[in-house]
Amino acid sequence: xxxxxxxxxxxxxxxxxxxxxxxxxxxxxxxxxxxxxxxxxxxxxxxxxxxxxxxxxxxxxxxxxxxxxxxxxxxxxxxxxxxxxxxxxxxxxxxxxxxxxxxxxxxxxxxxxxxxxxxxxxxxxxxxxxxxxxxxxxxxxxxxxxxxxxxxxxxxxxxxxxxxxxxxxxxxxxxxxxxxxxxxxxxxxxxxxxxxxxxxxxxxxxxxxxxxxxxxxx
Amino acid sequence: xxxxxxxxxxxxxxxxxxxxxxxxxxxxxxxxxxxxxxxxxxxxxxxxxxxxxxxxxxxxxxxxxxxxxxxxxxxxxxxxxxxxxxxxxxxxxxxxxxxxxxxxxxxxxxxxxxxxxxxxxxxxxxxxxxxxxxxxxxxxxxxxxxxxxxxx
Numbered sequence: 001x002x003x004x005x006x007x008x009x010x011x012x013x014x015x016x017x018x019x020x021x022x023x024x025x026x027x028x029x030x031x032x033x034x035x036x037x038x039x040x041x042x043x044x045x046x047x048x049x050x051x052x053x054x055x056x057x058x059x060x061x062x063x064x065x066x067x068x069x070x071x072x073x074x075x076x077x078x079x080x081x082x083x084x085x086x087x088x089x090x091x092x093x094x095x096x097x098x099x100x101x102x103x104x105x106x107x108x109x110x111x112x113x114x115x116x117x118x119x120x121x122x123x124x125x126x127x128x129x130x131x132x133x134x135x136x137x138x139x140x141x142x143x144x145x146x147x148x149x150x151x152x153x154x155x156x157x158x159x160x161x162x163x164x165x166x167x168x169x170x171x172x173x174x175x176x177x178x179x180x181x182x183x184x185x186x187x188x189x190x191x192x193x194x195x196x197x198x199x200x201x202x203x204x205x206x207x208x209x210x211x212x213x214x215x216x217x218x
Numbered sequence: 219x220x221x222x223x224x225x226x227x228x229x230x231x232x233x234x235x236x237x238x239x240x241x242x243x244x245x246x247x248x249x250x251x252x253x254x255x256x257x258x259x260x261x262x263x264x265x266x267x268x269x270x271x272x273x274x275x276x277x278x279x280x281x282x283x284x285x286x287x288x289x290x291x292x293x294x295x296x297x298x299x300x301x302x303x304x305x306x307x308x309x310x311x312x313x314x315x316x317x318x319x320x321x322x323x324x325x326x327x328x329x330x331x332x333x334x335x336x337x338x339x340x341x342x343x344x345x346x347x348x349x350x351x352x353x354x355x356x357x358x359x360x361x362x363x364x365x366x367x368x369x370x
Contacts, residue, residue, distance in 0.1 A: 054294075054319070055319075055321065056321060078271060078293065078295040078296045079295050081302075082295040082299070082322065086325060089329060105271075108302070108306065108307060111306045111307075112306060
């Protein structure tokens, strides 16, 4: 059974704990505020532990040395940064993942060695941008420990892709259209695929070319 | 020197006054405008309201030309994040974080981040006092000599 330590009992930490428990994970939810911790434990039971996730002794008591994952899930980026750094430098065992609340902090976390991150705000902003019609290109996610990303684009009337044959398009180097979705049916495209308005494309792109690809697509 | 102080609590404010009196250019950042009243009427340096973790505020407050950056907000983790921004994003070298927690202070020092821990210092001084019945001379008191009271 996999063991996950979640630091921070806010909405994310709470719902994540609940869903991991349902998926048969062993869970420890660390919350530093006593009153909030006792409220959480009346709902979730023994999995809740009161303590500060920045403190190596607390983490040790929570069993960090046998944990598979430690997720720094608080609503405060400074807290998440320090929790992740302390866990990474004091312990070798768990995989450390940090929540990044302010998208501007992504690059800083990366530079400081926090390579596995979840950014709720960035994802929501991105998807909201698409719903509001501002950005038809959405970053779906990055492939772990690589510089590859998967982005999603919806072809509209004005798109340079509209009516174009895939074989005739010169995408930026190393970009690969991996799937298209038309009328709720997925296809693996070939050179002869011709794009229509409403088509949804999944494209694999090296992270450093993402902006070049965005310019190419809109 | 150009000195940037993040956090205008008692420590930040008094340090700012002290360094300005020493002839340095001091700018101060705090999230609360009221915090700047601690600087008193004689402080001439610029003050900026905002978060010390916000790049826009840091740039406005002159991080790019700061010779010294001192993070002395009320939060240990905030201070640790600020000094790491100053170091990695803006290449500042003379950077220090004031902390309350000795464990974090020691760990980050090992990681190459300069820290000063109030708990460790006071604990050490009290130990000396308990054993000898007197305090050693402190650098802070020595350098303001007679005018420590008007720093209030």
